[in-house]
Amino acid sequence: MASLDVARASLATNREGIGASVEAAESARRVIRRLGRYAIVSDTFGLFPDIVAADPLRIAIGTRSGGISGHEACRLLSRDHQIMVEVATDSAVVAVVGAGALPDMDRFVEALHCLPSPLVGDGEGDRHRLRLPSPGPARLTARDAFLSPSRSVPASDAVAERCRPGDREEGR
Secondary structure (H helix, E strand, O other), X not given: OHXXXXXXXXXXXXXXXXXXXXXXXXXXXXXXXXXXXXXXXXXXXHHOOOOOOOOOOEEEEEOHHHOOOHHHHHHHHHXXXXXXXXXXXXXXXXXXXXXXXXXXXXXXXXXXXXXXXXXXXXXXXXXXXXXXXXXXXXXXXXXXXXHOOOOOOOXXXXXXXXXXXXXXXXXX
């Protein structure tokens, strides 16, 4: 808890440091966009009405456009470049710039672009890609679901419980 308090105090008194961290993350995004191999995932957030903001210190990078899975990119960044990412998925990695920190973003971008492209042109990409079902129609956003009225049911009945179309209007 003390370390959180020290971090909070540092953030409250070092506004220039946070601004520099945000600028470092944005600079990395600009370079990644310009180089064109990878996609910046947050560039498409505007397409989703339930996404209202993105953390400017997190850089979500779509790795599939660069020919490599997020899991493999994470493994190679760690092993070969001693760079850790916060999250890796089948198709992305998320890098974090610590608030008040000024990491070497050029080193990160260079390491990212040194990664091999094993999925490009080898016919293996589709075989290893995680196949997700098409999403069904959305009944409500995650926010609306969270803020909707709820009711308690016994755990044994919860498995069969589901939102019925008229429940929202009836206050259930």
